[in-house]
Amino acid sequence: MLRSAGSVFMQKVTKILLCYVKILLLFAGSGANLLHSTQFLHTAKVIALEDLNHSVKRVRLRLQSEDNFSFAPGQFIFIKVPHGYVTKWNKRYSTNHSTIVRPYSIASAPHQLPYLDLIIGHQRNPPGKTVPPGLASTYIHTTLKVGDMLTFSSPHGNLMTIHDNDAETRSDPLILVAGGTGLAPFLSVLSHYFQTNQQRQIYLYLGVKSIRDLLLDETLSRWASTHEYFRYIPTLSKPAEGKSWRGRIGYVNTILDQDFNPPLIADVALAGSPIMIRETIRVLQEKGLPRHRIHYDEVPHSTATLP
Numbered sequence: 526m527l528r529s530a531g532s533v534f535m536q537k538v539t540k541i542l543l544c545y546v547k548i549l550l551l552f553a554g555s556g557a558n559l560l561h562s563t564q565f566l567h568t569a570k571v572i573a574l575e576d577l578n579h580s581v582k583r584v585r586l587r588l589q590s591e592d593n594f595s596f597a598p599g600q601f602i603f604i605k606v607p608h609g610y611v612t613k614w615n616k617r618y619s620t621n622h623s624t625i626v627r628p629y630s631i632a633s634a635p636h637q638l639p640y641l642d643l644i645i646g647h648q649r650n651p652p653g654k655t656v657p658p659g660l661a662s663t664y665i666h667t668t669l670k671v672g673d674m675l676t677f678s679s680p681h682g683n684l685m686t687i688h689d690n691d692a693e694t695r696s697d698p699l700i701l702v703a704g705g706t707g708l709a710p711f712l713s714v715l716s717h718y719f720q721t722n723q724q725r726q727i728y729l730y731l732g733v734k735s736i737r738d739l740l741l742d743e744t745l746s747r748w749a750s751t752h753e754y755f756r757y758i759p760t761l762s763k764p765a766e767g768k769s770w771r772g773r774i775g776y777v778n779t780i781l782d783q784d785f786n787p788p789l790i791a792d793v794a795l796a797g798s799p800i801m802i803r804e805t806i807r808v809l810q811e812k813g814l815p816r817h818r819i820h821y822d823e824v825p826h827s828t829a830t831l832p
């Protein structure tokens with residue numbers, strides 16, 4: 526009896542280890558060093574789902590156990606899509622995915638634990654392409670419901686941790702540049718700054734396409750009117766004709782170009798599409814900002830699109 530219980534236990538351990546090794550191999554094959562040691566040991570219950578606009582949801586989670594979970598503002602976690610969902614997806618779209626994990630920034634501050642917010646945009650298929658929509662974001666938008674559990678990794682990323690600890694530069698302005706759901710890590714940063722009463726001058730540039738794509742506009746405007754050191758600058762790249770918009774118009778990199786003269790002395794953190802990040806870095810460097818004062822998290826493309 527004892528022996529068979531032991532062997533069942535060993536079978537389970539072997540199964541878990543094989544799963545883990547499989548994930549390691551996938552990541553090793555794709556050159557994604559970041560994930561080599563990632564395990565998916567954390568679970569949280571979905572306690573609320575809220576539409577922030579036509580294609581972005583806020584997912585509010587409650588950690589099952591917070592003993593070994595802590596994070597710095599601006600960090601992200603890797604979420605694992607349930608195996609059963611991936612199997613159905615493979616049948617529906619004739620794909621051959623195995624383990625699906627995706628990085629998502631934590632959109633709440635550490636003091637809000639055991640609650641944790643994520644802000645997730647639904648990734649549709651590119652116009653004119655007959656390919657499946659985004660797997661993880663379709664799961665979150667169409668299947669995940671209140672009461673479900675999510676499995677995820679410990680936090681990663683250095684978006685804010687390096688420059689924030691540097692006493693010499695801490696008094697320089699901090700410029701946060703977000704494209705769409707790239708706002709998520711900065712919500713964490715801002716909530717943390719306000720809660721700890723830090724008085725660094727902060728500018729938040731949020732770039733979206735049109736008014737309907739804005740995220741948490743009222744909250745951010747309210748923060749700007751109640752926190753002396755915080756400025757919020759939303760900008761639309763393609764405001765719909767006929768809609769009244771009295772704010773800025775243009776891509777964030779163009780707006781930054783207009784707003785700051787060289788030499789720019791600041792820390793700048795970026796989150797959004799690779800094109801937005803690339804173009805903004807170009808503008809910042811033209812303003813004389815040294816590369817080491819520009820911060821963003823890079824996750825190898827292959828990790829975001831694991832088979």
Ligand SMILES: Cc1cc2nc3c(=O)[nH]c(=O)nc-3n(C[C@H](O)[C@H](O)[C@H](O)COP(=O)(O)OP(=O)(O)OC[C@H]3O[C@@H](n4cnc5c(N)ncnc54)[C@H](O)[C@@H]3O)c2cc1C
Pocket residue numbers: 601627628629630631643644645646647648649650651656657658659660661662663706707709710822823824829830
């Ligand atoms: C550090 C970091 C933090 C992030 N934080 C957030 C966050 O807070 N919020 C957020 O919303 N996102 C965030 N992301 C992006 C997120 O990780 C995912 O990349 C995003 O949600 C899309 O994942 P998906 O599984 O839905 O799409 P995927 O399945 O990866 O698909 C991506 C796109 O490819 C298309 N596609 C599918 N199959 C094919 C094919 N055969 N050929 C061509 N195209 C195809 C899909 O239609 C879709 O448009 C972050 C990314 C990084 C790197």
